[in-house]
Amino acid sequence: MKVFVVLGGLNALLGVALGAFGAHGLKSRVIGALLTVWQTGVQYHLVHALGLVLIGILCQLMPEASLIRYAGWTILAGAVLFSGSLYVMVLTDLRMLGMVTPLGGVAFLTGWLLLAIAAWRYPS
Numbered sequence: 001m002k003v004f005v006v007l008g009g010l011n012a013l014l015g016v017a018l019g020a021f022g023a024h025g026l027k028s029r030v031i032g033a034l035l036t037v038w039q040t041g042v043q044y045h046l047v048h049a050l051g052l053v054l055i056g057i058l059c060q061l062m063p064e065a066s067l068i069r070y071a072g073w074t075i076l077a078g079a080v081l082f083s084g085s086l087y088v089m090v091l092t093d094l095r096m097l098g099m100v101t102p103l104g105g106v107a108f109l110t111g112w113l114l115l116a117i118a119a120w121r122y123p124s
Contacts, residue, residue, distance in 0.1 A: 008052030
């Protein structure tokens with residue numbers, strides 16, 4: 001599905017912009033530990049943006065494999081929950097958002113597992 005290539009590209013754009021913001025805009029405003037949290041959010045955001053692009057390409061190559069689409073939506077949810085919660089936590093100092101972050105991690109894991117299952121099941 002072309003939508004995952006578009007979403008992946010937009011997420012990569014956002015990840016680069018947020019990385020630059022963290023390196024230049026936040027560096028003097030937050031303590032080092034929170035800057036590390038921000039960088040973790042950016043790192044996972046960028047890796048999974050590339051994953052979305054890959055999933056979009058695989059959807060074109062394997063259109064019958066519906067699990068690939070589910071993997072894409074799950075990974076997108078992971079990016080919002082994992083990276084998004086870290087970004088908001090750093091900007092607002094709401095530490096309780098740290099409880100949301102693992103849900104995003106589980107969504108990431110689920111998305112990659114769905115992708116692996118789809119590839120395994122797909123006829124060669």
